[in-house]
Amino acid sequence: MGEGDEVSNKQIIFRDFVTGFPKESDMILSCSKIRLKVGEGSKSVLVKNLYLSCDPYLRGRMNRNPPGHIPSFTPGSPIIGYGVSKIIDSGHPDFKEGDLVWGLTRWEEFSLISETDMLIKIKYTDVPLSYYTGLLGMPGLTAYAGFHEVCSPKKGEYVYVSAASGAVGQLVGQFAKLMGCYVIGSAGSDEKVNLLKNKFGYDEAFNYKEEPNLNEALKRYFPEGIDVYFENVGGPMLDAVLLNMRIKGRIAVCGMISQYNLEKPYGVQNLFCLISKRIRMEGFTVIDYDHLYPQFLELTHQYIKEGKIFYVEDTVEGLEKAPAALIGLFTGSNVGKQVVVVAHE
């Protein structure tokens, strides 16, 4: 087939705005056609999508009125998300056929992308390309910037990470260990707890589902209290953490995955601890730290090469499995970073 031919293009279409827990049927596998050529005079690029990233924040985009300033998905259009892609044709001087990129693409086999400023050319190909959906992509930079820039960590401090085996959590714990912190993580299965202790080097880990009283669990694991909490879950865990923070502790609020599908969010009762313990609690999103990507990439790539960082992915093969994979994030069925393989290079 010639590059300009029209080919079939499987897509995952966002059906309609979601209230409560999302279902696979909120996304529809569809098939359209696409011409594998950028139009004359266009500055767009045409990509073949290789790996797609399942991230908790995508849930927010399914709301009619997402919190904050991220836009909703458009019903009837493909899901938009981070991915790794290969340039097939380019009208843009910065990209050429064969380039590998990561950034914002769509959940389909081929995408015509006009917002090329959301694509970054992949520098190192001596690691699995799928890593650019996680360890070397947005979740990796989230962990790096969130921990180093928001948590103000110091060597020897007590660090707690929830959802600790997820795409971001597994890296936060390792960055914390690399700078000499004492790190404990929680996750929702014994398999994940095992990973935390034996693969990611957490000093301790526990299965929060087996703890009838989170406050008591944290008191047991942190008899001295918590200096830094990397918040991924929200809800009752946050309430328990507040009671166990140390004076001048810091809470970096990266996500609150336990809350995204609730129509009425959990009410956090222990915020008075912020005052007496002088706690700083700060929300952040990775887009404010884009400028750190080059230094993050060099450092993390080096860590990978030296075997100082480990990384676990949970991979499904085939675009048609993407909806189930995304929804699995909210039941915790993924072990490690959830990736969808659309095509091997």
Next chain:
Amino acid sequence: MGEGDEVSNKQIIFRDFVTGFPKESDMILSCSKIRLKVGEGSKSVLVKNLYLSCDPYLRGRMNRNPPGHIPSFTPGSPIIGYGVSKIIDSGHPDFKEGDLVWGLTRWEEFSLISETDMLIKIKYTDVPLSYYTGLLGMPGLTAYAGFHEVCSPKKGEYVYVSAASGAVGQLVGQFAKLMGCYVIGSAGSDEKVNLLKNKFGYDEAFNYKEEPNLNEALKRYFPEGIDVYFENVGGPMLDAVLLNMRIKGRIAVCGMISQYNLEKPYGVQNLFCLISKRIRMEGFTVIDYDHLYPQFLELTHQYIKEGKIFYVEDTVEGLEKAPAALIGLFTGSNVGKQVVVVAHE
């Protein structure tokens, strides 16, 4: 009478730990005896108490297990709090008879104070001495440090202050105006709202009790959103504020007076806003900013002299009225800083 004579000493005794809303009867007027002389070899000082400060944080000390690290009051002993006092006798080289001091004293006519490092000699006496329980004392420094050090304010920003006519709030609004912010305050009566607008120079003010929907009220008063929230009340107001914060907004958590008497605190549901809006929410207590007192004092004293700062006190005469005055803070019956006059100099 000679200085070494034993005299009667009226005291307000803390009866027992309090759950829920405090009552006057949780404090008992009692009369003991005291010798108006420091013992031989002691480094204590003997003071005559002039003005006592009613502050919301005192409620925490009435709990059996106060939040954070402030100690409980001792049942059967006098209430401990900030006040303005005159040295009657001194065993300490830094203090001499006749010195005026402010700092931690007890709710009684005369106090023997061994913790002299909690007393500060009063430098300026060309202002009412009672100001050292408020504007020039702990609440003043709280407002100054909380606003300038925790809120990171910038000229032109939108600032919201709750409990805005209280000891701290009235000053926060004025510090904010002095640096060129747009400032709105809320309070619980039309009289207080009037003070905010016509005395303290707030750009706008509203009576939160007359607003059936706080979220809508804030949307009306802050169509562009809130950059800085100085939090004095907590509860439903905080939930409404979170929805109306701007990107990169800051919340300085000084107090949560709406929550202190609840056995089950209100559950705050809108913390997800911290993430999408990248909000920093930081609790603080004034003790971390003691080092700023000298610069704060010079600046604020100058402002008073130049008529750039106004200050409203609500004064009751007589130690026996102190319990009712303290409890009035929690029903909002005070207008301005609540002071108890034990003795005019």
